[in-house]
Amino acid sequence: MSPRSDAVARKASLAITPPESGGPDEGEVVRALVTGEPWAAAAVWNKHAPKVFRIAARVLGPGADAEDITQEVFVRVFSKISGLRDPDALGSFVFSVTVRILKWELRRRRVRRILQLSDTADLPEHPVEPADSEAREALGRLYAILDTLSADDRTAFVLRHMEGMSLQEIAEAVGVSLATVKRRLGRATERVSSLVESDTTLAAYGMREEARDEP
8 A cells, every 4th residue: 555545545534524414515525625624535535435446346356456446546536636627526527537547457457467478478377366165266267358358348348247337327437439338348248258158167157148238
């Protein structure tokens, strides 16, 4: 955990409550954050961090440090909050920052895998913790398949099939057209469904049908 992320976590966990009267709306929270009100950072964290953490864990998969990613998201949010044109769009802003950081992390991982390829083009062997259940093994196999996707395609696939977001919601969050989201999701779905079909473990858990789910 970086020093600045740790500082954000400490700041956001302060036991400071916002003003009474039913709680402030997002516009009030943003304005309070910009002006340095001590309760505002905690209010933003408490409301949005659970969703950011859940999405990070689902996109990156088992073993990922979703907590560090979540803190990095809020480091970015707090540093750029003064530039938010629409104070009532805080939730959308937090989500868009989350998506950008996750896509960067996926691309970074992909580069690291490429650089670690052996002379035979095989990935080096790493110790793998034994699965404590068949479900855990199936989940690991699914994320191994997701690792073969590009960052853009993987993000679209996870937001659609694991978060249950609509195509329009994904397009707005990622900042691309609806047609682009459909193309990315189509590529991802075709590849995942093809690889799932050849994996008996995943097929046994019904993931074949889920991977084929049409957008």
